[in-house]
Amino acid sequence: MTETAVDAVEPSPLALAVDIGGTKLAAALIGADGAVVLADRVATPQPGPGPGAAEQVWAALADLVKRMVDAAGDRPIVGVGASTAGPFDLVGATISPVNIHAWRGFPLVDRLREAVPGVPVRLAGDGSCAAVGEHWRGAGRGHDDLLVLVVSTGVGGGMIHGGRPFLGVGGNAAHVGHMVVDLDGEPCPCGGQGCVEALSSGPSMVRYALREGWHATGEGTARDLAAAARAGDPVAVAAFERAGRALAAGIVSAAAMCELSQVVIGGGVAESADLLFPSLQAGLDHFGRMGFLQGIGLRTAELGGSAGLIGAAALIHEPERYWS
Structure with missing residues (x-):
């Protein structure tokens, strides 16, 4: 044999x-x-x-x-x-x-x-x-000018520009969460004022809603705020609209600098895309009037916490x- x-x-x-x-x-x-x-x-x-x-x-x-x-x-x-x-x-x-x-x-x-x-x-x-992950195997595949935002307890971000990560000299580039979108805005945890994160993070949305008279249910988290918004609470709805508009201002500012074809939104707040995306899309349309700022794609992340x-x-x- x-x-x-x-x-x-x-x-x-x-x-x-x-x-x-x-x-x-x-x-x-x-x-x-x-x-x-x-x-x-x-x-x-x-x-x-x-x-x-x-x-x-x-x-x-x-x-x-x-x-x-x-x-x-x-x-x-x-x-x-x-x-x-x-x-x-x-x-x-x-x-x-x-x-x-x-x-x-x-x-x-x-x-x-x-x-x-x-x-x-x-x-x-x-x-x-997160941007590299979504570009490699997630919602950003096929888009070589891509912004990924992680909207959770803060607003983090990363950018793919020309098919490669845009890192900056020290690796700290593309911090869209700390772009200033409100000159008279609230203090941000970074020490600045009026940043995207100061308006659009989960805790920032909750603080705004409580200040405007929202009677928190449960533990008063962003998920509780989302449940209230879905039930029609006007203050909770306004908190999501305000957050979406601030995110849109940051995205359009980034697009004016680098040109973007796609934006991917992840993080815990993105689980409420049904509440966030209408005002976010309206804000993109409002702020992005020049031709190269129009038509930016908007998707939710595919890879989640991974x-x-x-x-x-x-x-x-x-x-x-x-x-x-």
Whole structure:
């Protein structure tokens, strides 16, 4: 009996993606097709001030990373992509997220290189990674001039310009949430005044509604506000209209600078697209009168909470498009 030799099939490579935020730390193993093979998350530690605070946060992330490395088994991990809240410094490879007080100038890239040696580590902002993810495998496919906004407790964003991420020198470009759209507007958590985020984030919408006389139900969250708007509460409806108009002003301002063909809206507030999108579309029509500002497509995100992780994986699997 003659034996037939069978070529060994090489295990398909994986990217190890991490997504760092103020409330959660997430990690995932993601294939070259963008499929999430395994994912896990933990709450972001909230240590008090002190010399060991930064290491407490790192220990939680390092444990997640180790579990992913162990779970990969025989499949090679070819790189680590990191999506993080900002601000950060791509040149110095450090991060100082406003919502992780323990990390100021934290050397995240060096720490990840120590945890997963011998492979590249690539870092980008969470908004930029969400934009890359939606461009690579989500609602932005086929649109090479794309803005992605994540409307939740804040308003984050990222931009694809000419088919490539628009990052800026330090990696902090495309912060549309901190474009000023109301010169006499409310203070913003960033320290500025009248930013898109100060009018359109979930907490900002709730604050406005309460100030205007909304009698909150439940815990008084943005979801409670959405339920009230769907039930016809005029103050709740006005809060969504105001938020949509502010988002539109920010989008048109960004489009006037860079030209855009598509805008993708994600995040928790985007779950109320039925309430937000009518005023958002009306605002785009009102503010965008010049020809090249008209006809911008508007879609909801497809990747949900995985957009940042998938975008971080694209930095590893598709570096010629999204990194180099």
